[in-house]
Amino acid sequence: MNEKNFKFIDLFSGIGGFHQALSSLGGQCVFSSEIDKECINVYNKNYNISSDYDITKVDETKIPFHDVLCAGFPCQTFSKAGKQAGVNDTRGTLFFEIERILRYHHTKYIILENVRNLVSHDHGNTWKVIKNILHDIGYRLTVEPLILSPHQFGIPQIRDRVYILGVFNPEYRSSPINIAINEMQKKDMNSIDTVLDHHRVDQKYYISDYERYVLGAWDDFYKGIKEKIIGFPIWSEFFRYSTPPENFPAWKKVFVQKNIDLYLNNMDFIDRWLIENDNLEDFAPTHRKFEWQAGTKIKSLWDGVIQFRPSGIRVKKPDVFPALVAIVQIPVIGKYKRRLTVRECARLQSFPDSFIPSDNLLAAYKQFGNSVNVDVVKYLANYLLNTY
Template sequence: MKDFKFVDLFCGIGGFHLALSQLGGECVFASDIDPDCRMVYFDNFGIEPYGDITEVDEKTIPEHDLLCGGFPCQSFSKAGNRKGIHDSRGTLFFDILRIVKHHNPKYILLENVRNLAGHDGGNTWKIIHYNLKHLGYNVSPEPIIYSPHYLGVPQHRERVFIACVRKDIGDLPFLPVKPEKYKVSNALSVISQDLTNSRKYKISKSEESIIELWNEFIQNIKGDLPGFPIWADYFDIDIPKEEFMLYPKWKQSFIIKNKQLFNANSKFLSRWLI
């Protein structure tokens, strides 16, 4: 599909916009509640996003072929309270639905955190899937999980994508799953140093050293990149059991995983410890 129109909800600084415009799309409406994001979005694309989507009348949004949005994730995130669809931020999904119901776009592409896939025992996903299907869309039967490192970009950041095609348009195309093998590129290779305002944005020598250290990590680590935060402070220390049991379960789990990571890779990780 070329020369299509799209709306960019919860647009942030424009990740969806950048990709879709490179595919021939034209953004006809954008929205984000964060004023700083709106400012950066305007600097990037010359479009001033609207603010709070709950205050936008769906009838004022221009017609479009594709609706996309990374709706707020705090209510589904492992770092949030995980109330999901019952949180006011989770219910912003229903603002997407009212816009979809009025405009009936050909395609919908939504994004959220990895935890959405299993939140509330899968019930949150079922609610989202049911409502989109009820509005006349073929919806991906399972959450589509991708991470930049699947495509060679040196970042481990799994996200759930929800792809929808209006039923009169046809079925969903085949969507490839996680590749069996992938090669992660050098982090510096994906950072542009050719910038107009290079003095403001250019990577410093100390930042370059940090990136090189990360490159060493991803090239030497055994197995997949960790899906948990890397806490070097816990690599090689013994925590008294009484103190350990006072930590919340999620922190206990991360500490154990970091110790296992260190033990499996101590030959080169030990050089990181001072």
């Protein structure tokens, strides 16, 4: 196929990560569907196309001809019909909407994206059902779904996602397609500085005085203890326990004992540290937990990338960003004492600076967190269209 002259549809389109990737290869979007109003507004603003369609209510015969179907669909459990092994029903799931469109249109190429655990979801049954249905329609697939992260393509973000690629070819449906990932991967990862703005940004992105206080205390803690490689989460509430609580599960007892041992090995310092910080009484419960995952490459928390997570405050090396998974976990750049801006999140997902994000800060963070990475899709689509 001439990759400069093809048509595609964009299902569960969000803010258009697939659209951005395929249009950059010369594709024309002929149909898009989304039900989130904030996403619909952003999509329309950037592409001048309405995605305001609930795919469950769209007649597949009304969808225009297209060469490529793209979809980042939710991972849902399929019901088993009766007790017959291998007999499944996709009705009531959003994959069914993809299935019925493909059965009618026999779209030449499919590019589907999902969360990593799709492969193991429902004890492997979810992937088995998807594979069997796509084979039944007439698609050649990779032997297993591709598990890819932007960092494999030089983008400084670790974010594993599953990609299912298919080519309509009923005669050879049992013959797998091969995607030469090694040819696309880059040996060197771009520095995180490539996505950062190095001028002062809007005040709303800077951490609060309380957050500075909490992070400053944990920075003092790390610098003050003897151990510099900590292979377990630090739970300050257990420092002064003599033994782990009996009712704890075995795995938790191990962690508690390690915290007790850490305290005993640094007792004088930790006692002073607790007194100086009022026994952490002003800390939110999750901020009394600390995870150092930066090895010995950095000496200070402020040199790392920091996340406020439900499991505690996590510090990582400043060479790659964690996945943009939740609004409250947007990474903090230690040396700048601020969170990633919306524009920086857009760059992490390979959107161009010309892209217009939502004016709603929380919505924009969520949208980029849910989006596919534009460059990863672009690499895959380009290979698929030029090889098959």
